[in-house]
Structures are given as structure tokens and as C-alpha cells.
Amino acid sequence: MTLKPSTSANNPLASxxxxxxxxxxxxxxxxxxxLWFLGESQADPYIRATMGLExxxxxxxxxxxxxxxGCHGIDAQGLVGPALQNVxxxxxxSDLINQIVSGKTPPMPSFEMEPQAMADLLAHLHSLN
Ligand code: HEC
Structure with a gap:
């Protein structure tokens, strides 16, 4: 009996x-x-601190x-930046906080503020709906 040499092409184990x-x-x-998602959304102590405040x-x-x-309009109706009604x-x-602190979308600068000020700003953004 002769044995056929097996090649990877006809060997089911290879695939x-x-x-x-x-x-x-x-x-x-x-x-x-x-892990990346958890890190982005939960591990940020600044976001957690802000969310815990009234x-x-x-x-x-x-x-x-x-x-x-100056950029979004006095009534958030939009100017240089987009309108923020319903934002x-x-x-x-956490998306809003990231947008405000990140500076990733110039010309919008990155803002640094205490968690309490950020919580106040968020309360205002919620009132625009
Ligand atoms: C120098 C002008 C400028 C200033 C000042 C500025 N923004 Fe913006 N903002 C922009 C521009 C431009 C965009 C659009 C960025 C993009 O998506 O490319 C934007 C986007 C945003 C968005 C995202 C809107 C959406 O529909 O997702 C939010 C929220 C926002 N700004 C909030 C703020 C807040 C709150 C402040 C003040 C603390 C602020 N911005 C100050 C220019 C500005």
C-alpha cells in the first residue's frame, strides 16, 4: 500500500x-x-463626579x-457653531461632557471647569429641549 503525501490544500486540519x-x-x-468602551464611558472620574451633582x-x-x-447664539439658535436646541x-x-472638554472639534475650544459648573451647564443644555 502506498501512502499519498498530504498537502495543506487537501488536509482538512489545516483549514x-x-x-x-x-x-x-x-x-x-x-x-x-x-475594555476600551468601558474605559471611555465609566472610568473617567471627572464625568462620574459631574453626573453625581445636581x-x-x-x-x-x-x-x-x-x-x-458667542458661537452657539444667545438662545443656542446656532451661529458659528450648530444650534444646540434638543442637543x-x-x-x-457623557457625550456632551466629552464634547465640551475635549477640544477635538475645532474651532470649539476645550473648556476646563469644576464638575459643579459642568453640572450647571448640562442642566442648561437639558432645558433647551
Ligand atoms: C469658538 C466657537 C465655539 C465655542 C466658544 C463653543 N463652541 Fe460648541 N461647537 C462649535 C462648533 C464649530 C461645533 C461643531 C463641531 C463639529 O462637530 O465639527 C460645536 C459643537 C458643539 C456641540 C455638539 C453639537 C451636536 O449637535 O452634537 C456641543 C454640545 C457644544 N458645541 C457645546 C458647547 C458649549 C456648552 C460651549 C460653552 C462651554 C461651546 N460649545 C462653546 C463652536 C464653539
Whole structure:
């Protein structure tokens, strides 16, 4: 009896190994994705501190007029920056905080403020709905 040499093309084990490697790769990638997501949304102590505070709409309105109205309009109707009416309906609070502190979308600058001031500003943004 002669044995045929096996090549990887007709060896089912070789393609099994490839599939297994792809599954391991996909699993690793999704673990990193979940860790990244958790890190972004929960581990930020500034966001957590802000969320734990009660904001004052009135103080928030004054902060808005001083810092934001130049670009977003005195009534948030939009100017250089987009209108912010209903902005809290399509953004989570942590999205809004990131937008305000990150400076990732020039010309909007990055703002630094105490968590209490941020909570006040958020209360004002919520009142624009
Ligand atoms: C120098 C002008 C400028 C100032 C000052 C400014 N912004 Fe903006 N803002 C922008 C621009 C421009 C965008 C659009 C950025 C983009 O998406 O490319 C924006 C986007 C935003 C968004 C996202 C809107 C959306 O529909 O998702 C929010 C929220 C926001 N600004 C809030 C604020 C707040 C609150 C302040 C004050 C603390 C502020 N901005 C000050 C120019 C400004």
C-alpha cells in the first residue's frame, strides 16, 4: 500500500486551524473593544463626579452666555457653531461632557471647569429641549 503525501490544500486540519486562529483573533479584538468602551464611558472620574451633582439651570445659563453664546447664539439658535436646541436628546451626558472638554472639534475650544459648573451647564443644555 502506498501512502499519498498530504498537502495543506487537501488536509482538512489545516483549514480548521485557520478558522480557529480567526476565531481567537476576533475574540481578542472584541475583548479590547469592550475594555476600551468601558474605559471611555465609566472610568473617567471627572464625568462620574459631574453626573453625581445636581446642576443649577440658572447658573448654567449664565455660564452658557459667557462661554458658549458667542458661537452657539444667545438662545443656542446656532451661529458659528450648530444650534444646540434638543442637543441633549441625541447626545448622552457623557457625550456632551466629552464634547465640551475635549477640544477635538475645532474651532470649539476645550473648556476646563469644576464638575459643579459642568453640572450647571448640562442642566442648561437639558432645558433647551
Ligand atoms: C469658538 C466657537 C465655539 C465655542 C466658544 C463653543 N463652541 Fe460648541 N461647537 C462649535 C462648533 C464649530 C461645533 C461643531 C463641531 C463639529 O462637530 O465639527 C460645536 C459643537 C458643539 C456641540 C455638539 C453639537 C451636536 O449637535 O452634537 C456641543 C454640545 C457644544 N458645541 C457645546 C458647547 C458649549 C456648552 C460651549 C460653552 C462651554 C461651546 N460649545 C462653546 C463652536 C464653539
Amino acid at each position: 480548521n486551524g485557520l478558522i480557529r486562529a480567526l476565531i481567537v483573533l476576533a475574540a481578542t479584538a472584541s475583548i479590547f473593544l469592550v 446642576g443649577s439651570e440658572e447658573t448654567g445659563k449664565q455660564l452658557f452666555r459667557m462661554n458658549c453664546a 441633549s436628546l441625541h447626545n448622552s451626558d
